[in-house]
Amino acid sequence: MERTQKKTLTNISKSVTNLMNKAIRKAFPIPDFNSIVTWNNTGTSDLSCPSAMKIYSMNSKKEGFIFPSSKEVAQEIIANFEKDGFIEELIFSQQQTGPLKENPNPQQHGKGKKEKIEIANFFIDINLNKEWVEKTAMDVLKNGVSLDTPHTEKKVLVDFSSPNIAKEMHVGHLRSTILGDTICRILEYLGNDVMRINHVGDWGTQFGMLIAHLEDSCANFLTEKPDISDLESFYKAAKKRFDEEPDFMKRAQLKTVSLQTGDANCKEAWIFICEVSRREFNKIYERLDIKLKEVGESFYDPLCRKLAEDLEKSGLVVLDQGAKVLRMEGFKIPYMIVKTDGGLTYDTTDLAALNYRLNELKRDWVIYTIGSEQELHMKLLFKAGELCGWHKPPQTRLDHMAFGLMLSAEGKKMATRDGNNIKLVNLLNEAKARALKEIKSRAEENKLEVDEEYLERASSNLGYSAVKYFDLKQNRTSQYKFDYSLMLDPRGNTAVYLFYNYVRIISVFKKLEVSEKDIEELIKTKSIIITEKKEKNLLIQLIKLNDIIDELLDDLAINKLTDYVYNVAVKFAEFYEECHISGSEHRDSRILIVELTRRMMKLSFDLLGLKPIEKI
Secondary structure: OOOOOOOOEOOHHHHHHHHHHHHHHHHOOOOOOOOOOEEOOOOOOOEEEOHHHHHHHHHOOOOOOOOOOHHHHHHHHHHOOOOOOOEEEEEEEEEEEEEEEEOOOOOOOOOOOOOEEEEEEEEEEEEEOHHHHHHHHHHHHHHOOOEOOOOOOOEEEEEOOOOEOOOOOEHHHHHHHHHHHHHHHHHHHOOOEEEEEEOOEOOOOHHHHHHHHHHHHOOOOOOOOOOOOOHHHHHHHHHHHHHHOHHHHHHHHHHHHHHHOOOHHHHHHHHHHHHHHHHHHHHHHHHOOOOOEEOOHHHHHHHHHHHHHHHHHHOOEEEEOOEEEEOOOOOOOOEEEEOOOOOEOHHHHHHHHHHHHHHHOOOOEEEEOOEHHHHHHHHHHHHHHHHOOOOOOOOOEEEEOOEOOEEOOOOOEOEOOOOOEOEHHHHHHHHHHHHHHHHHHHHHHOOOOOOHHHHHHHHHHHHHHHHHHHHHOOOOOOOEEOOHHHHOOOOOOOHHHHHHHHHHHHHHHHHHOOOHHHHHHHHHHOOOOOOOHHHHHHHHHHHOHHHHHHHHHHHOOOHHHHHHHHHHHHHHHHHHHHOOOOOOOOHHHHHHHHHHHHHHHHHHHHHHOOOOOOOO
16 A cells, blocks of 8 residues: 555545536625535436535525526536536536426516426536546556545544453454554555554453452462463353352452552453453454554553542532532533542543543544444543643544444344354354355356465455455444345445456456556556546546545545445446457557556555455
């Protein structure tokens, strides 16, 4: 994912929008009007703008407004539009016809009496200049992809994954882990300084319970480390004793105090338990190709007490039924700093972490990938940051990258028969096994020779990529049903379909006996020349990546990138079916189009954390 300094791609829709706004301000006395320009998915034009309809609707009943319909409004805008070099033409098109309405101004429209008129809805369609599309595509081939975007040169921190020590990662951790990693990949590609932080639950009362149980299970644990790789069972056994044995509960509570006051043996036990957990977490992260830095709740513990004292001295903290809280305008619920018993809370830890991230780490932008059920807590946290004077929008940006639950194919919360959460390792094992079955089946069908080494690598790549892509293509705020059969469907919007088209691209070069050296020579000596509509459609889809990334980062909507690469695959398939390469007089140009498609698909895979396979 190398970057270059030359900005080879710009935000096309934003550029057209700026020109559209300029034309509208020349044509109409509405200086604050902002148009909307979107990519046209109907295929009738490249982009489309509905502003003529909106302007007509806003002004049709005003005295002195001389335009009888949105058609004439559209014509006036087009007449005042100063085409830049990348725009070929603007035309108006009737999208739909509204109901018959009474003419509001019969005198102005040349009629002496009231009449019924037909209200038609007219859009302004925009087509991009063919030569500009060709040149932009060649610029990307020659110079690589570099985006002209405001989302650069920022100090970003992304808080994601966040499992609890002594508990195995389950399906509930999947979305946070994948979404967080992907947003990091995109921000890093743009040249931002990104910190990937795993805010693990490694502190609190449960550790006294675990330490007491560890001491009972293995009295010599300081010198003979026991095998507690099955952390889930170890935790459940400790929790059962804590709930059922009063003496054990009391001893566990004392162990918590000992740990928090620095007892050497308790700290050694705590470090051991954390290391066992960390090894198990890292197995998952390695399989998913996730990189992050662990900074657990324990790191902020020394900062929490000082924070509480500082907030109290500042006068921001108030007493509420014996507790010390922050009260914020617009929220009925206070932000808890110190409980009635003098203990600190998760609220305190999160606020201390925010303070550290903004003031010590000097982060401009902090993104929390946490489930939607924490929406109120995150709003309170962000507001508390403002109240304390640390969060100063727009100089600083805080985002809750919320996500919905992952449900079973039946629409229920994913769980085992006994009601426990499904372990993430088991989900990944199943995905890999099903991918292996799919690859073997297709290899037999297509008479491909594959060895065991390839099967191992390919089943991992396909299985894990299929899981990732199926999650990332969802609207992140919505719940979705996890279904292996849909996830591995080669015909739908899946990683399998994308990889199928990527392999097809590679096979094109093999059939044509075109080497990497040949392609580089073509890039230096030849040019892309558009001769068919399918070529232009594919190229426009390829070069609008800047638009997609800007929208994605504005909304933190990863599915915009999955939609982009899926549409690349669809338009490539259409191009491949209609635009012959071998024996064509346009062979060289089409090879360049295929190569650009390969590069943009590979870049998209890298940004999404997907690993394609060579055969399918």
